[in-house]
Amino acid sequence: MKTRQVTIKDIARQLDISPATVSRALKDHPDISKHTKKAVIELANSLNYQPNSIALSLRSQKTFTIGVIVPEIIHFFFSSAISGVEATAYKAGYNVVICQSNESYEREVANVNTLLNNRVDGILISVSKNTTDFSHLKKVVNMGVPLVFFDRICNEIDAHKVIVEDKKGAYNAVKHLIDQGYKHIAHLSGPESLQISRLRKDGYLDALKDNGIAHDPRLLLQADNRMSGYQNMKKLLQLEQRPDAVFTVNDNVAIGAIKAIKEAGLKIPQDVAVIGFSDDQKITSLVEPHLSSVAQPAFQIGQTAGELFLKQITNSDSDSFEEVVLDTELIIRGSTDSAKL
Amino acid sequence: MKTRQVTIKDIARQLDISPATVSRALKDHPDISKHTKKAVIELANSLNYQPNSIALSLRSQKTFTIGVIVPEIIHFFFSSAISGVEATAYKAGYNVVICQSNESYEREVANVNTLLNNRVDGILISVSKNTTDFSHLKKVVNMGVPLVFFDRICNEIDAHKVIVEDKKGAYNAVKHLIDQGYKHIAHLSGPESLQISRLRKDGYLDALKDNGIAHDPRLLLQADNRMSGYQNMKKLLQLEQRPDAVFTVNDNVAIGAIKAIKEAGLKIPQDVAVIGFSDDQKITSLVEPHLSSVAQPAFQIGQTAGELFLKQITNSDSDSFEEVVLDTELIIRGSTDSAKL
DNA sequence: AAAATTTATGCAAACGGTTGCGAATACGGT
DNA sequence: ACCGTATTCGCAACCGTTTGCATAAATTTT
Numbered sequence: 229m230k231t232r233q234v235t236i237k238d239i240a241r242q243l244d245i246s247p248a249t250v251s252r253a254l255k256d257h258p259d260i261s262k263h264t265k266k267a268v269i270e271l272a273n274s275l276n277y278q279p280n281s282i283a284l285s286l287r288s289q290k291t292f293t294i295g296v297i298v299p300e301i302i303h304f305f306f307s308s309a310i311s312g313v314e315a316t317a318y319k320a321g322y323n324v325v326i327c328q329s330n331e332s333y334e335r336e337v338a339n340v341n342t343l344l345n346n347r348v349d350g351i352l353i354s355v356s357k358n359t360t361d362f363s364h365l366k367k368v369v370n371m372g373v374p375l376v377f378f379d380r381i382c383n384e385i386d387a388h389k390v391i392v393e394d395k396k397g398a399y400n401a402v403k404h405l406i407d408q409g410y411k412h413i414a415h416l417s418g419p420e421s422l423q424i425s426r427l428r429k430d431g432y433l434d435a436l437k438d439n440g441i442a443h444d445p446r447l448l449l450q451a452d453n454r455m456s457g458y459q460n461m462k463k464l465l466q467l468e469q470r471p472d473a474v475f476t477v478n479d480n481v482a483i484g485a486i487k488a489i490k491e492a493g494l495k496i497p498q499d500v501a502v503i504g505f506s507d508d509q510k511i512t513s514l515v516e517p518h519l520s521s522v523a524q525p526a527f528q529i530g531q532t533a534g535e536l537f538l539k540q541i542t543n544s545d546s547d548s549f550e551e552v553v554l555d556t557e558l559i560i561r562g563s564t565d566s567a568k569l
Numbered sequence: 570m571k572t573r574q575v576t577i578k579d580i581a582r583q584l585d586i587s588p589a590t591v592s593r594a595l596k597d598h599p600d601i602s603k604h605t606k607k608a609v610i611e612l613a614n615s616l617n618y619q620p621n622s623i624a625l626s627l628r629s630q631k632t633f634t635i636g637v638i639v640p641e642i643i644h645f646f647f648s649s650a651i652s653g654v655e656a657t658a659y660k661a662g663y664n665v666v667i668c669q670s671n672e673s674y675e676r677e678v679a680n681v682n683t684l685l686n687n688r689v690d691g692i693l694i695s696v697s698k699n700t701t702d703f704s705h706l707k708k709v710v711n712m713g714v715p716l717v718f719f720d721r722i723c724n725e726i727d728a729h730k731v732i733v734e735d736k737k738g739a740y741n742a743v744k745h746l747i748d749q750g751y752k753h754i755a756h757l758s759g760p761e762s763l764q765i766s767r768l769r770k771d772g773y774l775d776a777l778k779d780n781g782i783a784h785d786p787r788l789l790l791q792a793d794n795r796m797s798g799y800q801n802m803k804k805l806l807q808l809e810q811r812p813d814a815v816f817t818v819n820d821n822v823a824i825g826a827i828k829a830i831k832e833a834g835l836k837i838p839q840d841v842a843v844i845g846f847s848d849d850q851k852i853t854s855l856v857e858p859h860l861s862s863v864a865q866p867a868f869q870i871g872q873t874a875g876e877l878f879l880k881q882i883t884n885s886d887s888d889s890f891e892e893v894v895l896d897t898e899l900i901i902r903g904s905t906d907s908a909k910l
Numbered sequence: 911a912a913a914a915t916t917t918a919t920g921c922a923a924a925c926g927g928t929t930g931c932g933a934a935t936a937c938g939g940t
Numbered sequence: 941a942c943c944g945t946a947t948t949c950g951c952a953a954c955c956g957t958t959t960g961c962a963t964a965a966a967t968t969t970t
Contacts, residue, residue: 232712232713233685233688233712235955235956235957236956236957236958237956237957245919245920246919246920246921247920247956247957247958248919248920248921248922248957248958248959249918249919249920250957251956251957251958251959252919252958252959255958258917259917259918259919260917260918260919261917261918261919264918264919278682278685278686279686279956279957280627280686280688280955280956280957281686281687281688282623282626282627282632282687282688282955282956283627283925283955283956283957283958284956284957284958285623285925286621286623286624286627286924286925286926286927286955286956286957287924287925287956287957287958287959288925288957288958289925291623300648301642301643301648301651301667302642302645302648302649302851304643307641307642307643307648308643310642311669314669323666323683323687325664325666325667326642326666326667328652328655341619342664344574344619345619345620345621345622346622346623346634346664347574347621347622347623371573371574372573483855510643510851510852511851511852511855514824514852514855514856515855515856516857576925576926576927577926577927577928578926578927586949586950587949587950587951588926588927588928588950589927589928589929589949589950589951589952590948590949590950591927592926592927592928592929593928593929593949596928599947600947600948600949601947601948601949602947602948602949605948605949620926620927621925621926621927623925623926623927624925624926624927624928624955625926625927625928626955627925627926627927627954627955627956627957628926628927628928628929628954628955629927629928629955630955
């Protein structure tokens with residue numbers, strides 16, 4: 229019953245020719261006679277011959293596989309980005325293997341090592357928030373394996389990068405709050421280790437400054453998930469001068485903040501407005517009121533990362549790297565605009 | 570700068586011994602002298618030697634990789650299940666490659682083929698809802714590649730399976746609605762092609778029957794995403810005798826139904842109760858009121874699937890297969906119980 | 911008819927590692 | 941001094957495929 233995978237040698241044996249001839253016949257090499265080619269191809273089809281990718285990889289030193297490392301696939305942003313990578317990869321004949329770092333530095337290092345041991349042709353990564361040492365990624369570069377950063381990039385390493393206008397997106401979000409008449413705008417920012425956190429915070433600060441609002445450090449706390457968003461929003465609401473709006477580093481923090489605001493008996497957006505970042509479509513239209521957010525083109529980010537990888541392998545001598553910066557879009561919903569309730 | 574990966578041959582050349590000796594030294598083979606071992610291991614470490622998995626796979630005919638095919642990683646259930654698979658796989662020294670079928674039969678077939686060409690040691694799959702022909706999976710079995718189904722299984726194929734008590738879970742959900750006093754209970758069921766849909770529907774029907782409620786076919790419609798859940802709930806609400814409760818095949822359909830109910834100006838759960846299936850934690854506690862649901866142990870399902878795979882490879886002569894059935898848990902929230910609002 | 915060229919195929923090495931078997935050396939026992 | 945036995949290592953084959961080169965036969969050129 230067990231039908232072992234048929235190899236080129238099986239075909240060769242059955243036709244009483246050499247494996248070399250079979251190999252050439254299958255790829256339509258001009259040296260091989262029409263007659264032989266026909267016989268080989270027919271037998272290959274009838275036996276359902278499938279080339280052994282392992283052997284191919286060993287021989288060609290190429291696996292036609294690219295590794296993608298993300299913190300967690302459960303997040304809408306990352307799974308969309310992965311789908312984007314897959315789209316370009318499949319088109320170019322590449323496979324994609326997905327690794328989750330679970331926001332753990334050690335796991336990320338382990339991921340990199342397995343990908344390297346499996347000789348992937350390239351690595352696309354969005355780094356864990358707990359990664360501060362980048363030697364595992366420098367090793368990737370040193371080994372000549374193409375490396376592309378997306379979203380959560382590392383500035384210490386020269387490589388292709390795909391990011392969004394984090395600062396501008398954040399600026400627009402806060403500007404929108406100001407335009408809506410909010411005066412005491414808080415920010416729940418992400419871990420300082422991530423450039424995206426720093427940039428979004430900078431956008432927040434710039435928007436305040438440009439609009440003549442003094443920055444109150446008490447309105448700036450850190451949070452990077454629902455729980456901490458909830459807890460720190462609670463703290464913000466206990467200030468003698470509580471904020472009347474909050475911009476959060478991502479949508480999950482915003483969800484936590486909304487919970488805290490509702491529990492405090494305050495109305496959104498009348499008493500406190502909330503705006504997130506990323507526009508996780510699984511949740512922004514679910515919470516009441518619908519959450520305003522800064523949409524990132526996640527799929528396109530993945531696509532672009534894939535394209536940069538392809539560019540690097542076709543143009544491997546070039547040592548200049550691109551930093552592609554994509555635009556964000558401000559999505560206004562009920563959480564910041566009562567007209568949209 | 571480019572540090573090509575160092576091979577066993579490099580080490581052999583530097584120490585002026587044969588590759589065979591290096592290989593044996595590295596795996597502490599008793600034939601090799603302490604002195605040689607020490608030299609080899611030290612050099613290997615200093616050169617940061619990493620065995621080439623490709624070569625290993627070719628030689629041993631094992632890749633230590635298992636392929637997992639799911640419809641879409643974006644869903645909480647599937648990403649949790651994947652994490653479960655990874656947990657057991659990593660512990661046993663296996664890698665996991667994830668494929669998305671995107672609920673497309675063609676893509677699923679393509680996924681199976683790439684996995685086979687890459688000679689994975691096993692395939693774990695939750696089939697697409699558009700898969701009605703299973704020859705691609707029969708091929709997997711015929712080739713002697715261990716196959717494990719989880720959640721969305723196929724009855725035509727003899728293989729290990731991991732499922733939950735879908736019927737019982739559905740029964741309990743509907744029983745709960747009945748206990749809460751609801752009389753006209755609708756069901757938005759999934760595609761008939763999936764056994765889980767059929768079982769959940771059966772559980773619904775059984776619960777009605779066992780409690781002396783006549784089944785009204787007008788209260789049974791199909792829906793498998795937010796949009797269709799919304800649309801078909803709307804239809805249900807237009808019936809002259811509208812339902813006062815609805816049990817949906819999954820949480821996203823429930824979300825759509827909730828939207829329709831709210832738009833109709835009806836109160837949840839006073840006018841209409843809603844209960845979903847799966848307990849997608851990203852959303853059940855987000856929607857207002859919080860959604861009751863039948864929780865599936867997604868992580869454990871993945872873990873178990875991984876364990877069944879391991880069992881099959883260590884015990885490859887056995888041709889008896891297990892069907893592991895895990896329990897569900899009824900999670901009662903505000904959408905079915907006003908006491909929980 | 912001899913030489914040159916084309917046509918069609920096979921040999922063997924290579925990719926990187928493993929492993930059965932044989933061989934060389936050293937050592938102990940008689 | 942001789943034999944048996946460890947000890948330590950290398951040779952070569954193998955996994956499946958590709959490819960430079962050689963080779964043989966067939967064909968063309970001179």
